[in-house]
Amino acid sequence: MSALTLTLKAPLTQRVDCSPLTPDFLAGKSLSEIASIALHSGNRKLRVDALFDLTGDDSSNIIIQNSSAKLDFLGSKMQSGSLTVHGDAGSYLGFQMKKGEITVHGNAHAYAASGMAGGIMHVNGNVGDYLAAAIPGDRKGMKGGTVIITGNAGDRAGDQMRRGIVLIEGNAGAYCASRMLAGTIGVLGSVGDYAGFGMRRGTLLLFQTPKLHATLQDCGSHTLPYLKLMFKAFQALPSRFAAIDNTRVRRYAGDLACDGKGEILVFG
Amino acid sequence: MIINGVTIDDTFAEAFGMRGTRVLITAQNLTWAYNAANAMTGFATSVIACGVEAGIEREMTPDETPDGRPGVSVLLFAMGSAVLMKQLETRLGQCVLTCPTAAAFSGIEGGDRINLGKNLRFFGDGFQISKQFGGKRYWRVPVMDGEFLTEEKTGMVRAVGGGNFLVLAESQPQALAACEAAIVAMKKLPNVIMPFPGGVVRSGSKVGSKYKTLIASTNDAFCPTLKGITRTDLSPEIESVMEIVIDGLTDKDVREATRVGIKAACELGAANGIKRISAGNYGGKLGQFQFHLREIMSGEAA
Known part of the structure; x- marks a missing residue:
C-alpha cells in the first residue's frame, strides 16, 4: 500500500475547506469515492479531483503535495493516521485534532492547533497568529497533545490554552501565553511584548529574559525537579528541545491581575 | 528431607x-x-x-x-x-x-x-x-x-502476604545468624519484602488465647522455655526458633524468596547448630496459598 497522495493541480484563487481530507473520514473509501467528495470553497462546492490529482491507496497515510496557504482545516478533527503537507497550510491546521500526526513542510497560517486535544503536530516552518488558541466563541484553546514549530509563531500563541505542550524553536510574537489556563509553552527564541498577559495558570518556558509587565512578579531563582521529568519526556521529540537538560530557572509568577497562578520560567 | x-x-x-x-x-x-x-x-x-x-x-x-x-x-x-x-x-x-x-x-x-x-x-x-x-x-x-x-x-x-519459614537452632545466636544469612540472600530478590525488624520475627503466634479478648497469643508449641510443660513441637536440643515472614507481589515471588532464604540458612548447616526448618500454618483452613517446603526445596536437596 502506498500513501494516498493528493497533488494540488493549480494555484488557488479562493480558500478551500479541506476538513474531509482526514484518514478517519477517508477510511474504507475507494479512490473514485474520494475523488467525488465535495469540498467547500466560498459559496461553491468543488470535487476533490477538480483540485487534486490522486494517487495511492493508503488513506491512513495522506500526503498533500504542492500545498497552498489557501487550504484551510487540514487535519481537522483528525483521530488517527498521519497527514503530511508539502508546502504551506492554511488556517485552522489540525483544528480540534484528537489523535494522529500532522507534519507540515512549509508554513501554517492562523489558528494552527486550535482546540487540539491530542496527537502530535510538527510544522517545519512558521505559523501565524493564535497558535493553539481558542477560536472566537470558544473558551478554551488547545486541550492536549504536542505541537512543535521549528520556525516562528505569530501573536497570541497559546491564547486560552488549557493543556498540552507547544514548543516553538524560533521566536513568538506579542501576547504569548495570553489568558493561558494550563499547559506548557516553550520558546527558544524571543517573545514579543506582554508575554503571559492575563495568564491564569500554566507554564511559559523562555531562554531569554522577556520584557515583563507589572503584574508578573519575580519569585527568584530555583532548581525545579519537575523540569528533569519534563525534559526527559521531551527527549523522544523531533525537536531542539530534546537536547535540553537544565533544571535551573528564574521563576516569574502571574498574571496577578488574573489569579496569578501562571509562571514564566527563564532558563539561565 | x-x-x-x-x-x-x-x-x-x-x-x-x-x-x-x-x-x-x-x-x-x-x-x-x-x-x-x-x-x-x-x-x-x-x-x-x-x-x-x-x-x-x-x-x-x-x-x-x-x-x-x-x-x-x-x-x-x-x-x-x-x-x-x-x-x-x-x-x-x-x-x-x-x-x-x-x-x-x-x-x-x-x-x-x-x-x-x-x-x-x-x-x-x-x-x-x-x-x-x-x-x-x-x-x-x-x-x-x-x-x-x-x-x-x-x-x-493482588499480592501474597504471610509466606514464612521457621529456623530452629541449638542456640539463640545460631538461629539469628542463620536468619541474618537468609535475609541477606532474600534482599537481593525483586518483588518481595520481609516486613519484620531486620526481616526476622521471634514472636510467632497461634490462633486464640486463654484471655477472651485476645485473638492470638504466643505459639507455645515453638517456645523453647516451655518444652517440658506444653505440647511442644521442639526436640530437646532446640533452644531458639525464629521466623522470616515474606510478602510478595505474586506467589512465584514468595516461593522463590522462601527457597533462597531456606537455602542460605541451610548453608550454615547442622555444624552451626541449625537443626530444622519448619513453617507456620493454620491447617490450611485460612489462607489461599500454601508453600510446601519440601516441594520448594526439592531442587536443593543433596
Whole structure:
C-alpha cells in the first residue's frame, strides 16, 4: 500500500475547506469515492479531483503535495493516521485534532492547533497568529497533545490554552501565553511584548529574559525537579528541545491581575 | 528431607491474598531517599496493628528513576484495598511530603490505579501545579525547601502476604545468624519484602488465647522455655526458633524468596547448630496459598 497522495493541480484563487481530507473520514473509501467528495470553497462546492490529482491507496497515510496557504482545516478533527503537507497550510491546521500526526513542510497560517486535544503536530516552518488558541466563541484553546514549530509563531500563541505542550524553536510574537489556563509553552527564541498577559495558570518556558509587565512578579531563582521529568519526556521529540537538560530557572509568577497562578520560567 | 544436616519439615507455609503497591522515592541523594523510605515503612511489620506491612525492596540508580535522582523502591501490602489506599496516603503525606528533597513516583504501571499524590496536592493551598508528561499526571506542591514532586497515581495489584519459614537452632545466636544469612540472600530478590525488624520475627503466634479478648497469643508449641510443660513441637536440643515472614507481589515471588532464604540458612548447616526448618500454618483452613517446603526445596536437596 502506498500513501494516498493528493497533488494540488493549480494555484488557488479562493480558500478551500479541506476538513474531509482526514484518514478517519477517508477510511474504507475507494479512490473514485474520494475523488467525488465535495469540498467547500466560498459559496461553491468543488470535487476533490477538480483540485487534486490522486494517487495511492493508503488513506491512513495522506500526503498533500504542492500545498497552498489557501487550504484551510487540514487535519481537522483528525483521530488517527498521519497527514503530511508539502508546502504551506492554511488556517485552522489540525483544528480540534484528537489523535494522529500532522507534519507540515512549509508554513501554517492562523489558528494552527486550535482546540487540539491530542496527537502530535510538527510544522517545519512558521505559523501565524493564535497558535493553539481558542477560536472566537470558544473558551478554551488547545486541550492536549504536542505541537512543535521549528520556525516562528505569530501573536497570541497559546491564547486560552488549557493543556498540552507547544514548543516553538524560533521566536513568538506579542501576547504569548495570553489568558493561558494550563499547559506548557516553550520558546527558544524571543517573545514579543506582554508575554503571559492575563495568564491564569500554566507554564511559559523562555531562554531569554522577556520584557515583563507589572503584574508578573519575580519569585527568584530555583532548581525545579519537575523540569528533569519534563525534559526527559521531551527527549523522544523531533525537536531542539530534546537536547535540553537544565533544571535551573528564574521563576516569574502571574498574571496577578488574573489569579496569578501562571509562571514564566527563564532558563539561565 | 535433609539439606546439609538440616531437616526440612514436611509442612507448608500458609499465606493470604493481599493488596500490594510499589512507590519509588527519590531524593537529592540516597541518604535522604532512605530517610523518607525508612519513615514511610516504619511501624509496618504486621497488618494486625499497623494497617500495612511495608518494607524497602531495593535501591535504585539515577538512570532507573523517573527524575534521574537516586532512590529506593518501597512495597506496601494490606489485607484490603481501602486500608492500603488510606495507609499509602497518610504515610506519603507524613513521611515523604515532609522529607527534604524527596519525591514520590508510581512503581507499578498496570493494576488498579490508586491515589498517590492526588489528594496531597491540596497541601499546596491553591498554589499546586499539575503537569502531564507521557500520559502521566504529576503534582508540584510548593513547600519550604522548594517543590514537592509526586505522581498522581500508582498501581495496586493482588499480592501474597504471610509466606514464612521457621529456623530452629541449638542456640539463640545460631538461629539469628542463620536468619541474618537468609535475609541477606532474600534482599537481593525483586518483588518481595520481609516486613519484620531486620526481616526476622521471634514472636510467632497461634490462633486464640486463654484471655477472651485476645485473638492470638504466643505459639507455645515453638517456645523453647516451655518444652517440658506444653505440647511442644521442639526436640530437646532446640533452644531458639525464629521466623522470616515474606510478602510478595505474586506467589512465584514468595516461593522463590522462601527457597533462597531456606537455602542460605541451610548453608550454615547442622555444624552451626541449625537443626530444622519448619513453617507456620493454620491447617490450611485460612489462607489461599500454601508453600510446601519440601516441594520448594526439592531442587536443593543433596
